[in-house]
Amino acid sequence: MSASLTVVDHPLVRHKVALLRDRAAAPATFRRTMRELGALLLYEATRPLPLAETDIETPLERGRFPTLAEVPCFVSILRAGNGLIDGMLDMLPDASVGHIGLYRDHETLEAIEYYFRIPDDIARRPVLVADPMLATGHSAAAALSRLKQAGARRISFVCVLAAPEGARRLAETHPDVPVIAAALDRGLNDKGYILPGLGDAGDRTYGTL
Incomplete structure (x- = not known):
């Protein structure tokens, strides 16, 4: 597997993924857990971000302390990506958010775009793209x-x-893009769904099964 893939092998992350796999999980439980995973995965995804020293006055004295040098831009691949973005925004509420609407042709499995809206300054910012399923x-x-x-x-x-x-595929087409995942599953079925997987993340998030 490509060196660009990082699987976040943490007990809490593995526990949350197992909760998402449960077919009995209600949409509210699924949404909450997906949001929590968004925050947990952001921890690893932001590890390379640079820090800058900032003047801050504590209740006892003034000093210089590290803060993020730049706030990233989040991009959600609609619609399931919104579930992860919600958790990321809990951690970095000042981040701007872009959206890309794509759906999969069930015959060819190719992606077809229907919406694209991103912040104007995306060229100057680190960008974190979120979609529950790769x-x-x-x-x-x-x-x-x-x-x-x-x-x-x-x-x-x-x-x-x-x-x-x-x-x-991402290692071949975008080798410069690191991939941060909570789990690496076995493979795909003949319809392109991940096994053992967790089903359709969008449908399970929004109760449209």
């Missing part, structure tokens, strides 16, 4: 290509589950 990798690769066309240069991709097929 399955075939078609949607992720298409989203990353569009962002690069718009000027984005420092991009990371954050997901809950990755399939080896999707991880390989």
